[in-house]
Amino acid sequence: MPKINENYLNLKESYLFSEIAHRVDEYKKNNPDKDVIRLGIGDVTLPLSKACVDALHDAADQMGKAETFKGYGPEKGYEFLRKAISDYYKRNKVDVDPDEIFISDGAKSDTGNITDMFGSGNVVVVPDPVYPVYVDSNIMCGRELTYIDANAGNDFLPMPDKNMQADVIYICSPNNPTGAVYNHAQLKEWVDYAIANQAVILFDSAYEAFISDPSLPRSIFAIEGAKKCAIEFCSLSKTAGFTGTRCGYTVVPKDLVFISSTGKELSINSMWNRRQSTKFNGTSYIVQYAAAQVFTEEGERQCQENIRYYRENAKIIADTLKKKGIRFFGGVNSPYIWFECPNNMDSWEMFDYLLNNIQVVGTPGAGFGKNGQNYFRLTSFGSKENTIEAMKRFEKLF
Numbered sequence: 001m002p003k004i005n006e007n008y009l010n011l012k013e014s015y016l017f018s019e020i021a022h023r024v025d026e027y028k029k030n031n032p033d034k035d036v037i038r039l040g041i042g043d044v045t046l047p048l049s050k051a052c053v054d055a056l057h058d059a060a061d062q063m064g065k066a067e068t069f070k071g072y073g074p075e076k077g078y079e080f081l082r083k084a085i086s087d088y089y090k091r092n093k094v095d096v097d098p099d100e101i102f103i104s105d106g107a108k109s110d111t112g113n114i115t116d117m118f119g120s121g122n123v124v125v126v127p128d129p130v131y132p133v134y135v136d137s138n139i140m141c142g143r144e145l146t147y148i149d150a151n152a153g154n155d156f157l158p159m160p161d162k163n164m165q166a167d168v169i170y171i172c173s174p175n176n177p178t179g180a181v182y183n184h185a186q187l188k189e190w191v192d193y194a195i196a197n198q199a200v201i202l203f204d205s206a207y208e209a210f211i212s213d214p215s216l217p218r219s220i221f222a223i224e225g226a227k228k229c230a231i232e233f234c235s236l237s238k239t240a241g242f243t244g245t246r247c248g249y250t251v252v253p254k255d256l257v258f259i260s261s262t263g264k265e266l267s268i269n270s271m272w273n274r275r276q277s278t279k280f281n282g283t284s285y286i287v288q289y290a291a292a293q294v295f296t297e298e299g300e301r302q303c304q305e306n307i308r309y310y311r312e313n314a315k316i317i318a319d320t321l322k323k324k325g326i327r328f329f330g331g332v333n334s335p336y337i338w339f340e341c342p343n344n345m346d347s348w349e350m351f352d353y354l355l356n357n358i359q360v361v362g363t364p365g366a367g368f369g370k371n372g373q374n375y376f377r378l379t380s381f382g383s384k385e386n387t388i389e390a391m392k393r394f395e396k397l398f
Contacts, residue, residue, distance in 0.1 A: 042381060073282045081103055089221070146165075171204070200230065231251065326398070337377070339378070350364065357397055
């Protein structure tokens with residue numbers, strides 16, 4: 001009989017969004033005449049840009065001809081896409097070498113898979129509230145986690161405590177679920193802490209394209225010293241609507257090295273390359289070919305049109321909350337709006353209240369940690385029509 005990884009017994013019974021889907025399905029089954037508006041899960045609604053769709057067709061045609069057919073590709077990703085991403089960083093005044101870029105099927109996969117790089121005895125620090133994948137992927141490996149408080153008092157942007165012990169630190173900015181964004185000085189403090197304490201920062205920048213304030217950093221590598229202590233994860237899911245197409249990338253600097261127990265210097269870039277070569281056969285050529293179009297001048301323009309659409313949705317939600325006097329975070333430089341539940345409701349009460357009374361679905365903050373117990377997340381990724389209708393219903397309810 002095999003010995004099972006019993007760390008899975010320490011996971012919550014169900015993934016947050018599975019529980020939400022279950023409750024909504026039950027409600028719809030019992031109320032088939034009700035029009036349910038979903039502003040919960042962070043899935044996009046606008047289609048892929050024309051530049052990406054044209055590229056998908058072109059790449060599919062290439063795969064149908066012997067002279068342009070592609071078999072196994074490089075595990076790190078095709079050079080043309082890694083170069084395009086490197087150039088994108090340069091346009092944002094950040095220097096990232098193409099050999100430091102690894103193409104994947106999304107940031108969610110890599111933020112979980114990166115745990116392969118670090119031993120079980122590390123002190124892993126995550127904020128509370130937190131994107132569940134950071135927690136669950138470490139629990140699966142048998143690691144214990146240390147939580148740092150993100151709350152209204154610090155604008156949901158926790159900072160390092162000089163007495164805090166940390167080996168691995170998860171940071172998400174713009175943050176999921178709270179929508180909060182670190183400024184340059186705040187990230188510099190985290191980088192300085194990581195270098196001083198020989199820790200590594202795992203920086204999730206999946207929503208960087210939503211930052212419109214030019215003073216806010218869109219990459220951890222905009223901070224001096226970050227290449228010695230950080231790994232960055234990014235995704236085209238929200239930038240370009242690739243939630244179903246699946247493509248992301250991870251930046252592992254060559255300067256990121258640590259000393260093993262035997263005194264040998266270990267390059268995390270080399271280790272991650274070895275890991276990917278062993279466990280991953282690469283993202284499909286067709287997807288990578290389309291992804292490269294995201295970083296062209298026309299591709300960026302088309303993607304930004306979609307992002308502006310979602311920003312307008314966020315403003316519609318934020319304006320409604322302001323009108324009702326409900327405190328919230330995010331909604332600017334972020335697709336997420338994180339608001340305090342009215343009438344002292346907890347977040348699951350709020351979920352049921354909205355679903356049953358106005359048929360609007362959001363995400364209970366408790367699913368992201370104890371500090372989300374009295375908060376609720378709405379996303380701007382719905383259609384404009386649904387967002388307007390949902391806020392009309394919301395305004396009447398409160």
